[in-house]
Amino acid sequence: MASWSAKRREQPVESERAEDTATEVFVAHRNLLFTVAYEMLGSAADAEDVLQETWLRWAGVDLGTVRDQRAYLVRITTRQALSRLRTLGRRKESYVGPWLPEPLLTAPDVAEDIELAESVSMAMLLVLETLAPTERAVFVLREVFDLGYDEIADAVGKSPAAVRQIAHRARAHVAARRPRGAVTPAETRVALDAFQRAAETGDLQGLLDILAPDVVFLGDGGGIKQAVPRPVVGADKVGRLLAAGLGRIAAMGSLLPAHVNGHPALILREGDQEGRDGTIDTVLAMRVDDGLITGLYAVRNPQKLSHMREENALRR
Structure with a gap:
């Protein structure tokens, strides 16, 4: 012993x-x-x-x-x-x-699990907020x-x-x-590319062509950054808002594609025309249905952007 x-x-x-x-x-x-x-x-x-x-x-x-x-x-x-x-x-x-929920920079493999990607999308998280x-x-x-x-x-x-x-x-x-149905990354990517081209050039008609008639735009500045104080609804109103705002930001920095919350999205960076080291101004996520953008979610509150520095691994 x-x-x-x-x-x-x-x-x-x-x-x-x-x-x-x-x-x-x-x-x-x-x-x-x-x-x-x-x-x-x-x-x-x-x-x-x-x-x-x-x-x-x-x-x-x-x-x-x-x-x-x-x-x-x-x-x-x-x-x-x-x-x-x-x-x-x-x-x-x-x-x-x-x-708006805090956006996450997610690894591309999150999008491969369609159910997981849908569950962490901005659109679904906003629905969960109502529970x-x-x-x-x-x-x-x-x-x-x-x-x-x-x-x-x-x-x-x-x-x-x-x-x-x-x-x-x-x-x-x-x-x-809930959103109308699951959307593949490919569908979102096509809409995102068209949106980015129109936004960078301030092409109002190009934006109107990719926006659904009942599209909703939400902006979150948290009282720190300027943002729309209430939802903007309708393709014409949203298109004009974006044609002016995104065109100016693109001229000062860069619009870069990324995977956010399991879906293709855009990151707007200031003072970074070529690289990826500029300060993040806005994370713009979107919801696509039947090839058209039905929801746009712009997070500008800098306190919500800290998890956009590196990819987050999500698992079920």
Whole structure:
């Protein structure tokens, strides 16, 4: 039998091994957890904070008592995100102008998973904003990540029967408001190229040709950068707004294509005619249906552009 002093020497080793294992498991699921938190919050910065909180709680868990590590981590993340989502709701009440989700520079492979790309698109995140916090959590965990009702019930603190009812209600709510259908990256790319050519030259007719009659333009400056104070609706109004605004910006900098939230988009950079090192002025995401642009989402608030510096890996 080992002496008491030998046991004392073994304990730190065992503790280090447990910490290493906890770290490995967390890192293996990090991209999944970030995606869960981001889809629930629409804020990359808040999703990162949720991951920090998740790690602090995970590090204190006795792994020997955990049967399903992935489900356990998702449960912690969901609970932390729900708490933060309620705080965000109060914060948005005092937000200056329209609120848009924080855009993410995403790896091209995100677009290959059409369901994932659709779920993190600007258009879908705005639909998710219309759900109550628990409804949003249940919808995301069930429809995007395909978790079982029992797992979701543990995560949101409801019974499985209640979760089924919430899921049904959330699906009906989203179905009535969601974008018309999934769009392939190729379809969006064609519309984006036509849009970029028209915007760079200030070609009003070219813009009108690619805009749907009921197109909606939303701008988010957060009271820091100038942006439209309310939605602009209709091809003629949106076309004239863009022909003037984008033409001026293109003359001062560059319009560069990128993958944002799993879809082709444009990044407007100031003072960078040739390279990619200029300051980001605007991230312009879009929604395309039947070959025409039905939604334009311009994020100018610099506090929301920090996750546009490097690609984010999203996973289901």
